[in-house]
Structures are given as C-alpha cells and as structure tokens.
Amino acid sequence: MHIEVLVEDSSGEKLLQVLLPQLIGPQGNPHTWRLHAYKGIGRIPSGLVTKADPAKRILLDQLPKLMRGYGKTPGIDAVVIVLDADKRECSEFLSDLKTAAAACNPTPNTLFRLAIEEIEAWYFGDRDALLKAYPRAKLDVLGKYVQDSACDTWELLADAVYTGGSAAIKKTGWPLPGQVKHEWAIKIGPLMNPDRNISPSFGKLRDGLRQLVV
Incomplete structure (x- = not known):
C-alpha cells in the first residue's frame, strides 16, 4: 500500500517521520508513504472551490484540489491528513473535513486525524519519553496538564521545559x-x-x- 500523508507544519512532519515506521513498518517493507508538510492549516474554501495561491502551502485552503488530484492518481491507495484541532469543536470539524473529501469525484480513501488541541498533546501522552528528553522538566507544570484538553498545550509544554517558558518564546x-x-x-x-x-x-x-494497512 502507498499512502500520502499531509500535515499542517514541518514540526509535525518531523514527528511523523519517526513514528510512521513504528506504526506501519519500515519504508517499503511492505508499505510506502510520502510526507507533505504545509505552512499552516487555513480553512476549507467556500463551495469547495480552491482560490488560494498554492505557493503559500496552506493545507485546508488547498484541500478540495488535493483530494481531487489524489482521487485521480493511480498508485495512491490512501491519504492521511493530520491536523491540530486547536479551539475547534472536534466532531463538527471532522464532519466538515469528511464532507469536503466525499464531495470530490473520485474520492480517495482518506483518513483524517486530529491532535487535541495541538500535536504537543502527544508528547504529554508519553511522559516517559518527555522526561527522558527533558530530565529537568518542571514536574509541577507537567502535573497541571489534563490530557487532550484545550489549554494552550504548546505553551504549557514550553513552560515546563524551556528556559523562561512560553513568555520568553513569544517575546x-x-x-x-x-x-x-x-x-x-x-x-x-x-x-x-x-x-x-x-x-x-x-x-x-x-x-x-x-x-488502514491491514
């Protein structure tokens, strides 16, 4: 099986480069994939008509065009799209994504997956890995996190592991x-x-x- 994997930014791409072999096996043995990093999430265009500049590489702005292209391309068995939910209502957002994909003809085999609220939630989900990477992380700050909650996730992680916390990064x-x-x-x-x-x-x-790969 060959899978096209789309993610909204390059840090998500870096993470998936590591995780995909663990999840579906080494590249080419037996499955293959290509990762595509975009420069932001954007929004599904009105009427599913793509008008945005493709050079800007904003993922949802290009979604209808991408889906139509993948649906017509031989050798692509599935498309996986990984996005941050941010502050969106997840079931509604996922429904909108599936509706947009289904409106494309032909429709590629598509799997949408949302990080709640941000992909940094997945680091909190493996506390052992996080603490091995950052053994001096502030445990009191990590203890404030409620898994997969909308709580400014990346900022909380920064407060735990980055000198000066999220305030220093934003400044x-x-x-x-x-x-x-x-x-x-x-x-x-x-x-x-x-x-x-x-x-x-x-x-x-x-x-x-x-x-997907069974």
Missing part, C-alpha cells in the same frame, strides 16, 4: 516558536513508544493507521 517572536517545536519533535519523537501513549487522539492516529 522573541518568529521564528523561535517553530524552532522550539522542531526541537521537541527531534528530541522527544525518537523516544516515544506508540503503544504506551495515553493521548486519546494519538491512539486514534495509531489505531487508524494500523487498521
């Missing part, structure tokens, strides 16, 4: 937030064990991918 501004998220993916990702992760949204990604 410095772009591109530091992206750089810090890249560091987390690189340092925590290789230490993660998908089968011990307690994040419900990560569990849905893990189980969905495994069912």
Whole structure:
C-alpha cells in the first residue's frame, strides 16, 4: 500500500517521520508513504472551490484540489491528513473535513486525524519519553496538564521545559516558536513508544493507521 500523508507544519512532519515506521513498518517493507508538510492549516474554501495561491502551502485552503488530484492518481491507495484541532469543536470539524473529501469525484480513501488541541498533546501522552528528553522538566507544570484538553498545550509544554517558558518564546517572536517545536519533535519523537501513549487522539492516529494497512 502507498499512502500520502499531509500535515499542517514541518514540526509535525518531523514527528511523523519517526513514528510512521513504528506504526506501519519500515519504508517499503511492505508499505510506502510520502510526507507533505504545509505552512499552516487555513480553512476549507467556500463551495469547495480552491482560490488560494498554492505557493503559500496552506493545507485546508488547498484541500478540495488535493483530494481531487489524489482521487485521480493511480498508485495512491490512501491519504492521511493530520491536523491540530486547536479551539475547534472536534466532531463538527471532522464532519466538515469528511464532507469536503466525499464531495470530490473520485474520492480517495482518506483518513483524517486530529491532535487535541495541538500535536504537543502527544508528547504529554508519553511522559516517559518527555522526561527522558527533558530530565529537568518542571514536574509541577507537567502535573497541571489534563490530557487532550484545550489549554494552550504548546505553551504549557514550553513552560515546563524551556528556559523562561512560553513568555520568553513569544517575546522573541518568529521564528523561535517553530524552532522550539522542531526541537521537541527531534528530541522527544525518537523516544516515544506508540503503544504506551495515553493521548486519546494519538491512539486514534495509531489505531487508524494500523487498521488502514491491514
């Protein structure tokens, strides 16, 4: 099976590069995949008509066009799209995504998975990996986190592991937030064990991918 995997940013891409072999086997043995990182999530266009500039690489802005293209492309067995839910109502957002995919003709075999609220929730879901990567993390801050809650997840992780916390990152501004998220993916990702992760949204990604390739 060949799978196209779309993720809204490059830090998510870094994490999935590590996790996909654990979830569906090494590249090419027997399954293959390609990862595509975008530069933001955007929104599903009105009327499912893509008008945004593709060069800007905003994922949902391009979703209808992408789905139609994948549906017509031989050799693509499935499309997996991984997104942050952010502050959206998850069931409504997921319904909108599925409706947009179903409206494409032909419709590719598509799996949508949402990180609740952000992909950093998956690091909290594997506390052992997080603490191995950051043994001096502030345990009192980590203890405030309620798994898969809408609580400014990346900021809370930054408060636990980054000198000066999220306030220092925000004060410095772009591109530091992206750089810090890249560091987390690189340092925590290789230490993660998908089968011990307690994040419900990560569990849905893990189980969905495994069912996809059965």
